[in-house]
Amino acid sequence: xxxxxxxxxxxxxxxxxRPLTLRPKDKRLLKTGGTIxxxxxxxxxxxxxxxxxxxxxxxxxxLVGSNxxxxxTLLKMxxxxxxxxxxTLSISGRVDALFNINxxxxxxxxxxxxxxxxxxxxGWTRRQIEEAMPEIIEFSELGDFIDxxxxxxxxxxxxxxxxSVATTLTPEILLMDEWIGAGDAAFQxxxxxxxxxxxxxxxxxVLASHNDKLIQRVCNKVLVLEKGRVKKFAPxxxxxx
Amino acid sequence: xxxxxxxxxxxxxIASGFRRYPVWVALAHExxxxxxxxxxxxxxxxxxxxxxxxxxxxxxxxxxNEIENFPAYVATGLYVWLLMSEAINxxxxxxxxxxxxxxxxxxxxxxxxxxxxxxxxxxxxxxxAGWIVLMLFLVQPSLEQWLMAFAGLAVxxxxxxxxxxxxxxxxxxxxxxEFITSNLVRVGMFLTPIFWIHGxxxxxxxxxxxxxxxxxxxxIVRQPIISGELPVMELLLCLGISAFAWVxxxxxxxxxRKKVVFxx
Ligand SMILES: Nc1ncnc2c1ncn2[C@@H]1O[C@H](COP(=O)(O)OP(=O)(O)OP(=O)(O)O)[C@@H](O)[C@H]1O
Ligand SMILES: [Mg+2]
Numbered sequence: 069x070x071x072x073x074x075x076x077x078x079x080x081x082x083x084x085x086r087p088l089t090l091r092p093k094d095k096r097l098l099k100t101g102g103t104i105x106x107x108x109x110x111x112x113x114x115x116x117x118x119x120x121x122x123x124x125x126x127x128x129x130x131l132v133g134s135n136x137x138x139x140x141t142l143l144k145m146x147x148x149x150x151x152x153x154x155x156t157l158s159i160s161g162r163v164d165a166l167f168n169i170n171x172x173x174x175x176x177x178x179x180x181x182x183x184x185x186x187x188x189x190x191g192w193t194r195r196q197i198e199e200a201m202p203e204i205i206e207f208s209e210l211g212d213f214i215d216x217x218x219x220x221x222x223x224x225x226x227x228x229x230x231x232s233v234a235t236t237l238t239p240e241i242l243l244m245d246e247w248i249g250a251g252d253a254a255f256q257x258x259x260x261x262x263x264x265x266x267x268x269x270x271x272x273x274v275l276a277s278h279n280d281k282l283i284q285r286v287c288n289k290v291l292v293l294e295k296g297r298v299k300k301f302a303p304x305x306x307x308x309x
Numbered sequence: 310x311x312x313x314x315x316x317x318x319x320x321x322x323i324a325s326g327f328r329r330y331p332v333w334v335a336l337a338h339e340x341x342x343x344x345x346x347x348x349x350x351x352x353x354x355x356x357x358x359x360x361x362x363x364x365x366x367x368x369x370x371x372x373x374n375e376i377e378n379f380p381a382y383v384a385t386g387l388y389v390w391l392l393m394s395e396a397i398n399x400x401x402x403x404x405x406x407x408x409x410x411x412x413x414x415x416x417x418x419x420x421x422x423x424x425x426x427x428x429x430x431x432x433x434x435x436x437x438a439g440w441i442v443l444m445l446f447l448v449q450p451s452l453e454q455w456l457m458a459f460a461g462l463a464v465x466x467x468x469x470x471x472x473x474x475x476x477x478x479x480x481x482x483x484x485x486x487e488f489i490t491s492n493l494v495r496v497g498m499f500l501t502p503i504f505w506i507h508g509x510x511x512x513x514x515x516x517x518x519x520x521x522x523x524x525x526x527x528x529i530v531r532q533p534i535i536s537g538e539l540p541v542m543e544l545l546l547c548l549g550i551s552a553f554a555w556v557x558x559x560x561x562x563x564x565x566r567k568k569v570v571f572x573x
Contacts, residue, residue, distance in 0.1 A: 147412070149411075150571070172409065173412070173415025174339060176346060184335065185336070189410075
């Protein structure tokens, strides 16, 4: 079975159970967010609507769009955290994801223990975890901090750990949400190389980011979202700087 | 959602939850560790807490009390009550507390349920050590009595995941539920025959005694210790309540499992 992602007219609507508090807004200028509808206790946000695209092995997709355009929502749907409320989505391949760095890490536990927990959560066996451990620690370059509690890490250190865990047992599909900015230049370079290697081994990477340079460097396709709809889905023309 | 989808969803949820046992075992240990990491006595606090509680009850209510072997009666009732009420109190905010994981990973919800069930059992084992010591001291139960009491505890443990599932789901969808249960649990301590016994007078007290499900869960552990008899009717009743809880939990899980991520 080859690695692929097929989204056909996918939509996702968040139901808001309690009334939303929203500042008065000017409809003409509303650029951010999905479409809010309903009233009183039955409001909902159409975060994604009629989104269709296909990706196959070797693709590195850049997800772009303004705040609230639906990037994170799309990634969470691809990962399987949420099911689409309309349309069909079929994914084949082992998926791993990096969202908000603090999602899925325990602040009180050490880096090493967090690696174990992440591994278990991802469904690795004890042996796989033991074997991967030295490589994860080495790639993250955390040194002695690996035995310190996760809460004592800086943003960038947390990002390093998260990235190393997610990529060491090469997932077939890697989803990333605006995380990499936290790493320093050296780590970003290293991470970029690893992502290329991953897609070289017939994987797929989907990366949501506001950083055009990063998208340019890493991706070969781009999906532009605007208020939950696909504005553009095309191969990325490489700009030569 | 068709009934078939609901059932299929629930089976999938529970089966994959059980399959992922290394995750909940690890997370349960982690949570217990978190709770006691900074303390000197660690989990011994659980034993101490139980001793203090039981001691206070015996001293306050034991004065000229007619109940046979009152200290053992109270200590056993209290042990079972604390085990169950703590499970309920921690179950209600369970999914909201785990929002980080629920929104960031694809673990089945049942993993969190089993994590809490296991945590409850581990904590219960610590205070259980205190209970065993007290019983050895107060009653010297025979092997037979121990076996019967532990059978009662086993019934409670079997019901735990279902009860936790129900309370956690209701807690996730109705934020008010947390206040309702925490109040009921507090009042329940007095409405449950932990330190009293029904009077056979057909009054309110007897009703509270008979229609309170906790009464029977207390009885299946306590009766063997106090009177040395196997409470057959109560055991059957508790098994029935547990079966009902499992069916209810099953349906709730099937219907709500994919919606939880939107409300926590
Ligand atoms: N849990 C939620 N409940 C209700 N609405 C939500 C929820 N999460 C996101 N939304 C809404 O869905 C829309 C898309 O949000 P999403 O987080 O996917 O945007 P994004 O493109 O990742 O934005 P950003 O660039 O700020 O990260 C927004 O309108 C947002 O308000
Ligand atoms: Mg986002």
